[in-house]
Amino acid sequence: DIQMTQSPSTLSASVGDRVTITCRASQSINSWLAWYQHKPGKAPKLLIYKASTLESGVPSTFSGAGSGTEFTLTISGLQPDDFATYYCQHYLSYPFTFGQGTKLEIK
Amino acid sequence: EVQVLESGGGLVQPGGSLRLSCASSGFTFTTSAMSWVRQAPGKGLEWVSTVPVSGGVTYYADSVKGRFTISRDNSKNTLYLQINSLRAEDTAVYYCAKGGPWGGYFDSWGQGTLVTVSS
Numbered sequence: 001d002i003q004m005t006q007s008p009s010t011l012s013a014s015v016g017d018r019v020t021i022t023c024r025a026s027q028s029i030n031s032w033l034a035w036y037q038h039k040p041g042k043a044p045k046l047l048i049y050k051a052s053t054l055e056s057g058v059p060s061t062f063s064g065a066g067s068g069t070e071f072t073l074t075i076s077g078l079q080p081d082d083f084a085t086y087y088c089q090h091y092l093s094y095p096f097t098f099g100q101g102t103k104l105e106i107k
Numbered sequence: 108e109v110q111v112l113e114s115g116g117g118l119v120q121p122g123g124s125l126r127l128s129c130a131s132s133g134f135t136f137t138t139s140a141m142s143w144v145r146q147a148p149g150k151g152l153e154w155v156s157t158v159p160v161s162g163g164v165t166y167y168a169d170s171v172k173g174r175f176t177i178s179r180d181n182s183k184n185t186l187y188l189q190i191n192s193l194r195a196e197d198t199a200v201y202y203c204a205k206g207g208p209w210g211g212y213f214d215s216w217g218q219g220t221l222v223t224v225s226s
Contacts, residue, residue: 049214085151
């Protein structure tokens with residue numbers, strides 16, 4: 001199975017900051033990677049698929065990059081609504097796996 | 108508007124069974140792969156199972172293989188998850204998720220239904 005490792009596990013930042021979350025795969029997954037935002041008690045929300053394609057309706061302050069085994073999610077100009085937990089997920093083949101999550105906290 | 112709504116969660120004893128349902132609307136159910144993803148208390152997201160459009164071959168995480176069965180009723184736009192031989196570690200919020208048109212990511216999710224396994 002492909003393992004997905006995110007870093008950091010927790011990230012403290014302020015409104016207006018630019019932050020980057022990293023996701024590493026245990027083997028090449030080409031660009032078959034998605035990013036999600038999840039808030040407590042809410043449905044997870046798709047942000048990016050195919051490593052860098054922004055889902056419709058997602059603000060352009062979110063961007064994804066990478067291919068192979070290393071990927072990043074960058075949020076430029078943090079807004080109060082952006083504080084949440086973020087997950088990467090590969091979909092190269094079954095079983096799909098998620099990273100362990102990165103909790104983005106207000107500093 | 109795409110909507111997926113889970114139901115069927117509850118408190119069940121170890122070894123028991125439940126059937127979760129996911130009613131869908133606002134999209135063409137028959138052309139969408141559908142999945143279940145769960146989140147145990149204090150843990151991250153875990154993919155559980157996927158049924159492709161055809162409903163033929165199905166896929167499961169090793170942790171649930173042989174105990175969970177995913178199915179779909181395209182005439183009712185409804186996804187199901189039959190969960191048997193429940194264990195304490197199956198306690199989680201179970202989310203229904205619609206597959207994206209370009210691959211195995213999930214572009215719409217429900218609010219989840221809580222399954223608690225406890226005696």
